[in-house]
Amino acid sequence: MTIEQFSDLIYSLFEVTPSNEITPATDFKELDEWDSLLALEIIALIDEELDISLNGDDIRNVNTIEDLYLVVMKKKKGE
Amino acid sequence: MALLKYQNAGITGITAAVPANLIDNLSYTDHFENNVVKKIVEKIGIYKRRFVKDGTCSSDLCYAAAEALFQEMDLDRSKVDMVLFVSQTPDYRMPATSILLQHRLGLSRDVIAFDINLGCSAFVFALQTSFSYLQNTGINKVLILNGETRSKVYSPKDRKTAFIFGDAGAAILVEKDEKFGNSFFSLNSDGSKSSFIKMDGGGYRNPSTIEGLREKVVDEYGNIRNDEQGYMDGESVFSFFVNEIPIDIKRILKFSSMDIRSIDYFVFHQASKIVNDYLIRKLKLNSNKVPKSYPDYGNTSSVSVPLTMVTGLKDKLAKKKILLLSAFGVGFSWASAIIQTQDCFIGTVTEI
Numbered sequence: 001m002t003i004e005q006f007s008d009l010i011y012s013l014f015e016v017t018p019s020n021e022i023t024p025a026t027d028f029k030e031l032d033e034w035d036s037l038l039a040l041e042i043i044a045l046i047d048e049e050l051d052i053s054l055n056g057d058d059i060r061n062v063n064t065i066e067d068l069y070l071v072v073m074k075k076k077k078g079e
Numbered sequence: 080m081a082l083l084k085y086q087n088a089g090i091t092g093i094t095a096a097v098p099a100n101l102i103d104n105l106s107y108t109d110h111f112e113n114n115v116v117k118k119i120v121e122k123i124g125i126y127k128r129r130f131v132k133d134g135t136c137s138s139d140l141c142y143a144a145a146e147a148l149f150q151e152m153d154l155d156r157s158k159v160d161m162v163l164f165v166s167q168t169p170d171y172r173m174p175a176t177s178i179l180l181q182h183r184l185g186l187s188r189d190v191i192a193f194d195i196n197l198g199c200s201a202f203v204f205a206l207q208t209s210f211s212y213l214q215n216t217g218i219n220k221v222l223i224l225n226g227e228t229r230s231k232v233y234s235p236k237d238r239k240t241a242f243i244f245g246d247a248g249a250a251i252l253v254e255k256d257e258k259f260g261n262s263f264f265s266l267n268s269d270g271s272k273s274s275f276i277k278m279d280g281g282g283y284r285n286p287s288t289i290e291g292l293r294e295k296v297v298d299e300y301g302n303i304r305n306d307e308q309g310y311m312d313g314e315s316v317f318s319f320f321v322n323e324i325p326i327d328i329k330r331i332l333k334f335s336s337m338d339i340r341s342i343d344y345f346v347f348h349q350a351s352k353i354v355n356d357y358l359i360r361k362l363k364l365n366s367n368k369v370p371k372s373y374p375d376y377g378n379t380s381s382v383s384v385p386l387t388m389v390t391g392l393k394d395k396l397a398k399k400k401i402l403l404l405s406a407f408g409v410g411f412s413w414a415s416a417i418i419q420t421q422d423c424f425i426g427t428v429t430e431i
Contacts, residue, residue, distance in 0.1 A: 035119070036300075037313075039314045043318050053321065055318040055319075056317075060314070
């Protein structure tokens, strides 16, 4: 999965944020639409789409979508 | 490995009781902005809850449910051999609430009575305890009294928990009978995750203090609570759930040698829409087989499993049915069970 595809996947969870505001460099937790329930939805989505388990710290310790992508890819390799 | 198999024990009747005081989640509090509340409520799918009035305890809900059970099943209460009170909101630190209920319900002094102190997972542990006791001669009827008043536990100013929990009680009769066949339990515990859901103050580790009861801002979101109100790290809880619960359900299916398609109903802990919808998708379940009570009652902690049976399976358990139960929560503690029901009486939801 490319980072662009990953970014699109994360974007699918947002309902009102315009698509041009969500790029790999986006600090997604600074978006108006961000809340802790979106973190749960990201955990579920990454599990269902990529079969990767994220934990609470994985979400807490990253800022941008690219950071999250790198965490996911690292876990994917570590399997 | 706590994988257990029993024969000839099963649930023969259930009733529930809830507070008459109805909470409309959208207008529950004006502490948060309306659009924030609307978004939370729609995502968690919890629109209504019931909150007890001051002075009403979990045991009062259980008492009302038990009286209804005795009456509706025309049950001779002197025949009850054991009473388990299942809750983390007891009347007192001592004595055990089960013993107070023995007296209040007019049960025999011969009765075995003790409390089970677990959270959302507790009903499955209590059911296993009852099945285990029923293997003994001399124990034929166990009364499980499962009640929670979580409205008293969480801060209305902490958005991580303010909109989720509700109050309810249930009375469950478990009996010995050959018609029930085999039942299976998987019980699990992991104390390394104790900080996921916790109330820090008010116990003997951190006794009550004036300072501990003072409200404070606890995080960067401006959430407010005191040390004697519970908190929940939702991301960690959800992540644990995603990693462990589908595995535990598959484990109990394998242990029972049953195919998931042979399960008639799946009764899950009613954590929230996010949690329950995930499980339905992950296990590829037909949602008609997964009753839910969270939209109308919220997450009633351990009562959610029996309450969902009462509200969602009325008139559906007359013939022989196979149920898969799964619940998880504070501890961390999680459990799954496959049980059989036949002629299971599903009574009313009493309002008090």
